[in-house]
C-alpha cells in the first residue's frame with residue numbers, strides 16, 4: 001500500500017507492505033542509512049529513531065503505524081552534528097567502531113526529551129536496551145551527563 | 155580454509171609508488187567539518203578548492219596546504235584510521251588540523267598485506283610510516299632551500315610550513331610540493347627524536363567522529379548501488395550437511411522476491427562459503443520474508459557434535475589420554491611426586507560468538523572489465539584474491555573497497571560472506587548486496603573454540619616446583635585443515651606463569667568437532683588466561699599467601715625469557731613485575747573486606763602486551779554479582795594515540811567481562827542453539843563497571859593494543875568472586891553458577 005511518512009520534516013510517499021518495519025523503509029526505500037540494523041527484534045537499540053520525540057525501535061515498528069507522525073532519524077537531528085547530544089558525544093569522543101552510536105544518540109535524545117536531568121541510575125535504565133559491542137558504555141554515560149548539563153534538549 | 159595472514163611487509167620508502175599532479179576529481183576524505191586552518195578557513199571549504207599532488211601512495215598535498223594521509227588498513231573500531239595517519243603526520247611535521255584521512259585502495263603491491271588481526275597493525279607499519287613522513291619532510295625542505303638558495307640545514311619545519319631559521323621566511327608545504335616531488339625520497343631519512351613528537355603521544359579524537367555522530371559514516375551494510383538487489387542465503391544448519399530437497403514456490407510468491415537458486419557446493423580450496431540456497435529480492439525485507447517461506451530438507455551430517463554435553467564427554471575422554479607434549483622442562487613427574495602439596499583443577503570454556511554489531515554483508519558489482527566489491531573485512535587482499543579466483547578476472551581488475559566496519563573481533567578475518575556475494579553476483583549478473591540477519595550471524599559464526607584445561611601443581615617449601623597443563627579444545631587450525639600444530643592457536647608453550655616453573659609439562663589434545671571455529675579477540679589467550687590466572691589464585695589460597703605475593707615470588711629475580719609464539723621474541727619478567735606492582739599501587743588494595751565484597755587479581759601477557767588487572771566485586775546474599783571496578787595497568791610500549799589506547803584497553807576489558815559473565819554458545823540436536831541476543835545475553839550499560847586504565851613504560855617499542863585488555867579479566871573476576879563468597883568458579887560463563895551464600 002502507498003503511505004506518507006514524515007521523516008526529518010520531509011514527506012515521503014512510499015509503497016510498503018502491511019508488516020514492513022519502519023527500519024527497512026527508512027534504509028532501503030528512503031535511503032537514509034544512518035539508522036542501523038543489528039538484531040531486528042527490538043533487543044539492541046541500533047535502529048532507534050524518534051517518533052514524536054519518543055525513542056522507538058524502528059525494526060519492530062510497522063511503517064503503517066507511524067503515518068502522520070514526526071519521525072526523526074540521526075540525519076535529522078542536525079545538519080552538521082551540532083545538536084547538544086552530538087556535541088557531547090564529540091567532546092567525550094564516545095565511539096569505537098561507531099555502528100551502535102546512531103541508536104545510542106537517538107535513545108539519549110529520547111531520554112533527555114523526557115527527563116532533562118537524569119541521574120546515573122536513570123541513565124542506566126533508559127540506555128539499558130542499547131548494546132554497544134565495543135564497550136563504550138562508560139563514555140556513553142559520561143556523554144549523556146554532559147549533554148544534560150549543557151541542556152540536551154532542543 | 156587456510157591461514158593467510160603471515161605475509162610480512164617488505165616495502166621500502168624509496169620504492170613506494172609515487173605520483174604527480176592529480177588532475178581534477180578527488181574523492182573527499184574524512185574530516186571534521188568544524189576543523190579550521192589557522193586563517194579560519196574550514197577544512198570543508200579548503201577541500202572544495204584543493205588541487206592535489208600525489209607525493210606517494212601515502213600522502214597527497216594540496217596547493218592550499220591541506221594534506222591527505224592514507225589510512226592503509228581497515229578500521230574495525232581499533233582506531234587505526236586515526237593512529238596510523240598520526241604517525242606519518244608527526245614525522246612530516248604536518249598540522250594535524252589540516253590533515254584529511256582517506257582509506258587506502260586494496261593493493262598489497264602498494265601497501266603490503268593490509269590485514270588487521272593479532273594487534274599487529276601498529277607494530278608492523280610503525281617504522282615504514284615514520285620513514286614515509288620523514289622522507290617527504292626532507293623533500294619539502296630541499297625544495298624550500300633551493301627556492302631560497304640557502305643551505306638545507308638552515309631550514310626547519312613546523313605545522314606544515316618550511317621556515318628559514320635566519321630570515322624567518324616561510325613557505326607552506328602546499329607551495330613546495332610540486333617542486334619537492336622531483337626529489338628521490340631517502341631510504342634512511344632522519345627520524346624525530348621521540349621528545350619532539352608533535353602529533354603522536356597526544357590524545358587525538360577519531361577522524362570519523364563527526365561522520366559517526368551524524369550517521370554519515372558508510373558501513374558495509376549502508377552501501378547503495380544503482381539497480382542493486384538484495385540477497386540472503388539459507389545455509390545448511392551445520393558443517394557437513396548438504397541440501398537434500400527444497401521448494402521455493404511460496405517464497406517466489408512473496409512481493410519483491412525475484413529468484414531463488416542453489417549456491418554452488420563448496421568444492422575448491424577457495425570455496426569458503428557453505429553452500430545452500432540464495433534468495434534474491436528487490437529489498438532487504440522482501441528477502442527476509444521470502445527466505446522464511448522456503449521449504450527445505452538437509453542431509454544428516456556424519457560425526458557431528460550432537461549436544462554440548464556430548465562435546466564435554468569427548469573432552470573428558472581426551473583428557474584421560476596423555477596428549478601431545480608441546481613443552482617439557484625438568485621432570486614434572488618426579489617433582490610432582492616429591493612435592494609437599496599437590497593441587498589439581500580443571501577449567502572449562504564454552505564456544506563464544508563474535509557478535510559483530512554490524513551483521514556480515516558484502517556488495518558486489520561485476521562489470522565487463524572489472525569487479526567492484528564493498529565489504530567490511532579485516533583481510534581485503536584475501537577478498538581480492540578470492541574474487542579473482544571466483545570470477546576468473548585478473549587481480550588488477552578487482553577493486554575491494556574497505557567500508558567502515560561495525561566491529562571486527564576476528565570474525566572478519568573469514569571471508570565466507572564476501573565469497574557468497576561474489577558467487578551470487580556472478581550468477582545473477584546484477585549489482586547485489588548480500589547481507590546476513592542477526593540470526594545468520596549467530597548460527598554461522600566461527601566460534602571461539604570450546605575446551606577444558608586440566609592443571610596440576612606441586613608445591614615444595616612454599617614454592618611452585620611442578621606444573622602440568624593438559625588442554626583440549628576444538629582446534630582452529632584443525633578446522634582449517636592445517637594440521638601440523640593443532641595447538642598453535644589454542645595454547646602457548648611459553649606463557650607466563652607456567653614458563654617460570656622449573657618442572658613443567660604441557661600437553662594438548664585435539665578434540666574432533668564439526669562446529670566452525672576461528673580466532674576471536676586474543677585467540678588462545680582468551681582461554682588459557684582464565685585457567686592459568688584462576689589456578690595461580692587457587693595455589694595462593696591453598697598456601698595462605700596473597701596472590702600478588704605469590705606472583706612476585708615466582709618471578710624472583712627478573713629476567714628475559716625467549717617467547718616463541720606471536721608476541722615474542724622475548725618475555726621480560728621485569729615488565730610483568732612492574733605492571734603488577736603498579737596495579738597494586740593504583741587500586742586501593744583492601745584487606746579483610748566484609749563478606750560479599752571481594753578483590754581479584756590477574757595478569758596476562760598477550761601478543762607483546764603486559765596487562766595486570768585488579769577487580770572489585772560485590773555479591774549479594776542472593777547471589778547477584780556486581781562488578782564494581784576494574785583497575786588495569788598496561789605496558790604496551792609507546793602510545794601513538796593515548797586516547798585510542800585507553801579506549802581499546804577499556805573496550806577489551808568490557809569484552810572480557812562479557813565473555814566472563816554472559817557469553818555461551820551451546821549445541822542442541824546438532825545445531826547452534828542461540829539465534830539472537832535474547833538467548834545470548836550481552837553486557838549492558840548497567841553492568842559496565844568503573845574502569846581505570848594506566849599505562850607504564852611508554853618509552854618501550856610500540857606494541858599493539860586491540861587485544862591485550864581482554865585476557866586477564868575472567869580470572870580476576872572469578873578470583874574476586876572467590877574472595878567475596880568462597881565459591882570457586884571453574885567454568886564460564888559465571889551466570890550459570892549459583893553464587894548465593896548465607
Ligand code: FES
Nearest residue numbers: 040042044045059
Ligand atoms: S535492530 Fe532494532 S533493536 Fe536491534
Ligand code: FES
Nearest residue numbers: 098100132133134
Ligand atoms: S561503538 Fe562499536 S558497537 Fe558501539
